[in-house]
Amino acid sequence: MTKVLIAGAAGAMGQKAVQLVNSMDDMQLTAVLAPHLADNQRTANHLADNVAIYHALDDVQEGVANIWLDFTVPSAVYDNVKFALQHNFMPVVGTTGLTDDQEKELIEFSENKHLGGLIAPNFGMSAVLLMKFAKKAAQYFPDVEIIEMHHADKKDAPSGTALSTAKLIDQVRPSHQTSPDETETLANVRGGDYHGIKIHSVRLPGYIAHEQVLFGGAGEALTIRQDSFDRQSFMSGVKVALQKVATLDHMVVGLEQIL
Amino acid sequence: MTKVLIAGAAGAMGQKAVQLVNSMDDMQLTAVLAPHLADNQRTANHLADNVAIYHALDDVQEGVANIWLDFTVPSAVYDNVKFALQHNFMPVVGTTGLTDDQEKELIEFSENKHLGGLIAPNFGMSAVLLMKFAKKAAQYFPDVEIIEMHHADKKDAPSGTALSTAKLIDQVRPSHQTSPDETETLANVRGGDYHGIKIHSVRLPGYIAHEQVLFGGAGEALTIRQDSFDRQSFMSGVKVALQKVATLDHMVVGLEQIL
Amino acid sequence: MTKVLIAGAAGAMGQKAVQLVNSMDDMQLTAVLAPHLADNQRTANHLADNVAIYHALDDVQEGVANIWLDFTVPSAVYDNVKFALQHNFMPVVGTTGLTDDQEKELIEFSENKHLGGLIAPNFGMSAVLLMKFAKKAAQYFPDVEIIEMHHADKKDAPSGTALSTAKLIDQVRPSHQTSPDETETLANVRGGDYHGIKIHSVRLPGYIAHEQVLFGGAGEALTIRQDSFDRQSFMSGVKVALQKVATLDHMVVGLEQIL
Amino acid sequence: MTKVLIAGAAGAMGQKAVQLVNSMDDMQLTAVLAPHLADNQRTANHLADNVAIYHALDDVQEGVANIWLDFTVPSAVYDNVKFALQHNFMPVVGTTGLTDDQEKELIEFSENKHLGGLIAPNFGMSAVLLMKFAKKAAQYFPDVEIIEMHHADKKDAPSGTALSTAKLIDQVRPSHQTSPDETETLANVRGGDYHGIKIHSVRLPGYIAHEQVLFGGAGEALTIRQDSFDRQSFMSGVKVALQKVATLDHMVVGLEQIL
Incomplete structure (x- = not known):
């Protein structure tokens, strides 16, 4: 069973991602990073009681998940992915906003750590x-x-x-x-x-x-x-990414790379 | 049985038109206007022995046909259609090249004679x-x-x-x-x-x-x-024009006018 | 200004119809027939204060509208349309469920009264x-x-x-x-x-x-x-029906009849 | 420069194949197998003077070409392809009619000889x-x-x-x-x-x-x-096959295998 953390779990895409992971037999949602999500909103957000809710990046515990699924905002994505790689999460990134230089740096970092990952501008x-x-x-x-x-x-x-x-x-x-x-x-x-x-x-x-x-x-x-x-279509691509990211030994750009 | 004259019967479109009229039960090909068509080319051109072959406009006999089907050239079309109307043929015109003024004049002439006709830039x-x-x-x-x-x-x-x-x-x-x-x-x-x-x-x-x-x-x-x-497609429109032109009491422009 | 009554105004299609009529410059929503609609639900249902709300068919006042737009249920449609015709409303009917005999009877009735109307199984x-x-x-x-x-x-x-x-x-x-x-x-x-x-x-x-x-x-x-x-598409056909029904002198079946 | 023999060069597909090979810079047509093709039909068949014309399979000289392009008939294809492999031609086969067993046998034979080849039911x-x-x-x-x-x-x-x-x-x-x-x-x-x-x-x-x-x-x-x-479309696939067959070390089935 692969454990998944979703960053941006309260957003439009993040909410769909929560339901996707909940529906997968071989994946378990173990944590979310959602700055403004209160504990009493668990049910509305389809979060089981044992899902850890983090409000800040630095609170996230290494080992809480294998995959870091990121649907956040352009201003957060670089810090998030760097943190994920540093703490041995495999990043699956649907958030846009990385510059070419940032992308290059993060990929090199992933290569050094032999850590799989995927940056996908389009999950359809x-x-x-x-x-x-x-x-x-x-x-x-x-x-x-x-x-x-x-x-x-x-x-x-x-x-x-x-x-x-x-x-x-x-x-x-x-x-x-x-x-x-x-x-x-x-x-x-x-x-x-x-x-x-x-x-x-x-x-x-x-x-x-x-x-x-x-x-x-x-x-x-x-x-x-x-x-x-409709937007629902994106989730089929996210599902494929979650299932395949563990087969990679560095971060790649584009879902088509793993099809 | 409606009688048809084809002007331009030796051209690419004219040849297809000959075969079309030959295939129709309610139409009979009675004459062609084809300046360079020799009598020994009848068989190659699908012309029966009783089809009159005219080599010049002025030779055409009034009454030889009811419909004047014109697939000639831009330089000939005005004279042809005028001649046809003057001699009580109903013109069905697939030849381009009439000016707006010529078109207008010919239509007015057809109205005065209560003679149906069709000018169609597109028979597809x-x-x-x-x-x-x-x-x-x-x-x-x-x-x-x-x-x-x-x-x-x-x-x-x-x-x-x-x-x-x-x-x-x-x-x-x-x-x-x-x-x-x-x-x-x-x-x-x-x-x-x-x-x-x-x-x-x-x-x-x-x-x-x-x-x-x-x-x-x-x-x-x-x-x-x-x-x-392929060009074969034009003939279905010509067939409709031949069948409907007799219902008109003046010349119209555009096959869509009679559909 | 043509006045419109909407029967079934609280249903899915009826609600869209209310918004359509509200958006039209030449139509005015003057009444709705909606058995379970309370007065305090006006705002939620986009009903202005001067729109009459009827809870039963027999309460509807003749003259309150020119057009009777019906999006109700199969069990109600026959009685509704008959009532509408009897009271000089022009029926525009999107509800299914009329039998062939009922349809025939209603059309004959509309012919005798010279009252336009439309029964449309499909408004798309x-x-x-x-x-x-x-x-x-x-x-x-x-x-x-x-x-x-x-x-x-x-x-x-x-x-x-x-x-x-x-x-x-x-x-x-x-x-x-x-x-x-x-x-x-x-x-x-x-x-x-x-x-x-x-x-x-x-x-x-x-x-x-x-x-x-x-x-x-x-x-x-x-x-x-x-x-x-999506279902939104139906409203363009309803709009056309509302605009054209007054040009008819009896009830017709099929939106295509008036296009 | 790769040398090509075309078997069935006088047939409908074979004739198109002749013209294709003639048009390719890196291919040279050196021989045809065409039982009924007379020497005075060279020009009509687009065959240069230095193209060998064979009328029987056993006459074909080993070494006259690298590739054996076969557009013949079902009754001939098995013998042709076997002969080609035996004499070190790489077969490119557009002829249908091989049984599953024949196909299997020929492929095994090509594997033993490390000889590339392609059997393609569809070259479109x-x-x-x-x-x-x-x-x-x-x-x-x-x-x-x-x-x-x-x-x-x-x-x-x-x-x-x-x-x-x-x-x-x-x-x-x-x-x-x-x-x-x-x-x-x-x-x-x-x-x-x-x-x-x-x-x-x-x-x-x-x-x-x-x-x-x-x-x-x-x-x-x-x-x-x-x-x-139109049938012309098949030739683009034949071109690809001619260009790629030398990269294979055994015969494969299906053009898609080499795309």
């Missing part, structure tokens, strides 16, 4: 698999375009997942334009351009979060699509 | 229905985007059908932007803009000719898609 | 438009299949919308099998059969409620798809 | 990648259905690719029904069943060859789709 399994498959497919279908579709309230375009997908594809295909001589009779219809990979962003009410990667070759096409209907 | 039934449905749907779903996908050799973007679709939609919805405050972190990902209707053009090898119209509303979405796999 | 605009378009397209593309996709908890297959779509299509195409001589090497892969229209039901977790109608013709295809992401 | 890259990705995704999304769509003239259902996909998925997921308690109110709408994986076959004119694999999980969905528009 369908999005992570889409990216993994897209990178593979682009080796054989170098001509590719991305269409992402989101609700009308999204404030920026393209989506982070779409741009990440383009970057992964760019690593494996020679940079080129698919139709270099084409004329646009209406400006910008060919979309955004990332090293020759066209990205199209659709914004419509009703839509939630969807992405398609379209590959074309002589006489055939391959399309990979993912739909995120 | 799936494309025509897509446009018809999109115009209807936009009355109830004013937020809409268009994605068209073509082979990588297409030389311009967007496709004519996509732009026509946007223009039809524009007639029935108040002009507005769906996500006016959005920030593009990669230039042009939001695509081309026709009065607030975003158009996205995808160009990939393998693809042929495809168009999607995406509508979004509170909690729901409606998508209409058409795929053209 | 995307589903209603899909059905309307599918019926039209089948006139030109008689070969058609339906794929509906729902969450894994749905207890029956096919969906009501899919079957309704098949019935509408069946009205306009000659009954036939598309591939009559085909051999199934795995039983039932060709799906359910409604007069030659194949229906396929997909059940997967994550999915909500989606339907596709696929048409194929020589060299081309047409696909109409609708996605319902 | 989009189909092969779809199968590869579907098998991977099913590890994380055990609930899955398959929809394949083909032209109306296809004589059997489901397609071989769809069934192969189901078998690959079946290897990595626990056999179960997704909606075991569901009631069919129209028989067979839930499709064919392969160990709990539902398969739906659509047959419509216009369609060519298309397959979708739909995965659903809590709050999300993943869809992989491939479209084959």
